[in-house]
Amino acid sequence: MAFLDKPSVAKLRLDDTVPLTAVIEASQSLQSHTISGINLPLPPKKLIGNMDREFIAERQKGLQAYLNFITSHHILSSSELVKKFLDTNNYSANYTEIALQQVSMFFRSDPKWEVVEPLKDIGWRIRKRYFLVKNKEQPKERQVLSWVDLGPDKFLSDKDLQSAMKLLPTISNPYIFPVTFASTSESSALLIRVFSEKGTLRDHICKVKPREPFLKKYCNPKKIQGLELQQIRTFGRQILEVLKFLHDKGIPYGHLHASNVLIEDDTCKLLDIENSLLGLPSYYRSYITQFRKINTTESIDVYSFGHVLYEMTYGRPPDTVPVDHFPPAPSPSVVSVLHSILSTEACKTGMPTVGQLLQTPLFSDMLLMNSEKLQFKITAKLKDALKIAKESLEKRLQEEQKVIHQHRRLTRAQSHHGSEEEKKKRKILARKKSRQSAYENEEDLSAKYNNNSGSGASSPLTSPSSPTPPPMTGKPLGHGTLFPTPPC
Template identity: 35%
Template sequence: MAIFERSSQTKVQIDDTERLECVLENAQNINNHTEYILRVQRGQNKENRWTVSRRYRDFASLHVSLLQANVDLPIPPKKFIGNMQPSFVAERQVALQNYINEVLKHQVLSLSLQVRSFLDPNNYPLSINEQALQTISIALRGDGQFELKCPFTDIGWRIRKHYFLVNESESQLNCMLSWQNYGPDCTLHSKDLQLAFKSLQNISHPYIDNVLAMHTLETGAYVVRKIHENGSIRDLLYGTEYNKNYLAKYGNPKVRKPFTNGQISHYGYQILQALKFLHDKELCHGNVHPGNITIENQTALLMDVENFLMGVPSLYRPFLLELKRTSSAEAVDVYCFGRTLYEMAFAAPLESYYCDIYPEGISQDLEAVLRQCVSGAAARRGPAALGALLRHPFFTRAHVDVGRAHLKFPLQLKDQLRAARHVAEERLRLGQKSVRNTKREVRIQEILNSEDEMKKQKRKARRRESVWKSSSSLADVSTASSPSPPSPPTPTPTPPAPPAAASSRGALLSAICSFDKSRLSRVVSH
C-alpha cells in the first residue's frame, strides 16, 4: 500500500469544531439507579446522531471537571432520599437538559475534551493524551535532535493538538513541540506534504515565527518552535501565562486588558503583511486568532502556518458556516483577522458571526476596519481584500518597512497547494449550504406548524358556530311545538248610560221617594 493511501486512511475524518446538540430523550430505572438517555447530533446531518446513557453522577463528574473554567453552570443538586420517584426524575431530567444546554452554548466548554468525551465517548476517549505522549516518545527516540522533558497538559483548544517541553541536544535550549493529527481537509500526498514542510521550515519573514524543526508521521506531524515567555496575544489580553490550563485561562477570565488603538494599528498591520505574503506564495493561513499570534520586541509573529497543510479546521469555523459570501481562502483569513482585531480591542471574543453595533468610544477608523471584516454587510457581500485593508487609513499610519522575506515552493508543488486550497474551500461551501438548508427547513416547518394551528383554530371556530346554530334551532323548534296557554276571557263592555229624563219625570220620582204614607186620611165606608 502506498504512503498516501495510508495517510488518507489514518487522518481524522471528524471535524472537532462541529457543534454538538444534545436532547435528554428519556429516563429509565436500572438496578436501583436512574439512567438518562441522551440523543446527540453532530453538525447539520440528522443521520449523524447517536444515543449515550448517563447517570446523574456522570453529570456531576463532568461539572467538577469544568469548575476550573470559572463559569456558573446550573447543575441540579444531589438528592439521597426519594430520587427514584417519577415526579423527581422528570424534574431532574428537565434540569439536566438545561445544564447541558448551557455547557454547549459556551464555545470554550463545548470544544473541551471533557464535554466531547461525555457526549461522544467513541470518538473522544480520555486516553487521547496518553496516545500522543507515546507517539512523540517513539518519534523523538529515533530522531536524536530533541529530548522529551514533559507534556504541557491541556494548554490549547484543539483536542488533537498536544504540547511538550523538549530540549535541543546541542544547544540545550528549551523548546516547545506541538503534535497534532491530520485534519479532514488534508489532501496532500505524503511526499508533497514532506516537500511543503521542508519549504515551510526555511520560511523567512519578519512577522512570521521561525520553525526549528518539522516532521511528518503517518497519522500527523510535529513542529518545534522556541518558547515565547510572553505567551500569545490572548494571554496578554487576559493577563495569564502560556503554560496554564486552557479552561482556567479563557473560560471566564477575571483580568481583561484590551489593546490601545495604536497597538491594534501597529500589530494589525504586521499581521496583514504576513497574511498577504502567504497568499502571494499560493499559501493561506486559515486559522488566524489571538491564540496563535505572539508579540516579541514590539513585533507581531504569526504562528501555526502549517495548519493549512495539515488540513485542520479553524477555531471560527462554526461562525464561518453562518456566512454565505465568505468561502475563499483570502476571505476566510480576512474574516478571522477581523475577529482577532475585535478581541484585541475589547478583550472579549465576538459571540456572534457578525457585529453591527460598537461602543461609542471606539475609533472611527477602527470601526470602519471592523465593518469591512465582520459586519452584517460584509457577511452578505463578503469581506474586504487583504490589499484593500493594507491601504486603509487605520493601517497606513503604522506603515513600516517589511524587510526581506523568503518562501519558495517547488513548481510541481504549487499546483498541489492550489488543489488543496480548492478542496478546503469546497468543503466550507458545502457546510454553509447545509446550514442554509437546515435553516430553510426550520422556517418551512414553522410555517407549516402555524398553518396547521390556524386550521385547528378555524375548525374549532366552525364547531363552536355549528354548536351555537344547533342550539338555536333546537330552541326554535321547542318553542313552536309547545301548547299555548288559554287566553283570558274578554271582559263584557259596560253599556253606555241612557240619556237623562225630562224634568217632570225627575219631579215625579222625587215625589214618590218622599211620599209619607201616614199622612193619608182613612176613608170610612158604609
C-alpha cells in the first residue's frame, strides 16, 4: 500500500540540475559577509579606501568572477545553499521538515519502523532526505530510509509507478544493492535499504566516512587515490554487466556515478535503480544537455560510465569535459576506453554501446566469480509503460538540448558580431562602400555634364546627329493623306 494514497494532482516539478546564473548589476554597502570552507576566488578587501568608486567597481568584477565560479562548479551549483541564495522563491521550503512529516505518516501505517537518527546532507539532491531507521522486529540491524520528491521526468502513471516500485524488492542481481521496501504517494517516494558502513566507490576513492555531508566529503577531499589496474578492470566489468542487465530488461537507469556504487567484498552494487521511474534528473544532466549525441538513457549510462572510469583511474573527476588529453594511466587500454567516451570526437559523433565496451581488451577477459542467478519478472503491460515513459524522458532531454544548442549558436554569433576585430572589419567595409558610392556619383555627374555640353541642346525626340526631315506640304485628300504640291 502506498504510504499516502491520494488522488494524483498535476504539479510543476523543478529540475534542480539546471544551473543557475547570477549577474551583479549594482552595489550596496552592507555589514554582513559569507564564509565558505572551499578555496574560492573571493576578491581582496582593504581597510582604507574601501568605499572608493574605483575599488567598488574592481571588487564588483571580482565578486562576479566568484559567482561565475560557483555557478559553474558541478557540485556547488546544485547544492541547497547556493540554490537558496540565488533563487529564494523556488528554494525556500524546509525539505527536512517536509520529509519528517511524510515519514511520520508512513510510520503510522506501518509502526514496526522507528527513526534512529537523521543522516544530514549525505546526498547531493536538494529534495532528498535520509534517515537511519530500524525494524523493531530486528532492532540490531540498521537500515537507511530515503524520502524524495517526484521529479520532472516522471512519466509513468501513478498506478504503473506503484506497480514498478513493488517490483524493486524482487530484483535479484549480484551487482544491484537490494531494496527492503519501496512505496510512492502522489508527490513523493519512500525507500528502505540496509545501511552499508563500508561506503560508496567515491568514499573509497576519497578516503572519507560514509556519514559525512556530501559537500564536505567531495568538494575538496584531502586524500584521493586512484585504484589499481586490477580493481579498475573488475569494478568496470561489474558495472557494465549490471547496465547490460537493466538495458536488456527495458529498465531506464541514467543515474550512474561514483556515489551511486556501493563497495562490498570487492563487489560493486548499484544504488537508486528507482530514480528514473520517479522522474529524477541525472547527476550529470548539466553536462549531458550540452551534447546532442547523448540523447538516450543507454548513451547517458555509457557517458556516466566514462566519468566513473576516470575517477577510478585518477582519483578525481575530470576538470572539464570533453577531455582530449589524459594524464598517464595504469594501462593504455584505460585511456583508449576513456577517449572513446569522453573526448570531443566521441561527444560529437557518438560513443560505444555497453556491449561494445564489454568487448574491449580492458574488460573482455575479466572473469566474474559471482554466479548468482539473475531474477526479475516484469509484466508485458508494465514493460510497455516503461518503454513509453523512457521515450518521453528522452524527448524532454532532446528538446532541452535543442534549445541550448540554438542559444549557444546565437550567443556565438552575437559575440562574434560584437568583437573588436569584427567591429574593425565593419568600419573598413563601411569606408570602402562610402568611397565606392562617392566614386559612382562622380561618374554620373561627369557623364551628365558631357551630354549637356557642345553646340546646343538636342531635341528630346531626336538625336543631335540625325538630319531633320523636310517639311511635308500639300492638301489633304481622302482620309487625310498628304500629297505634295507640284512646283510652280
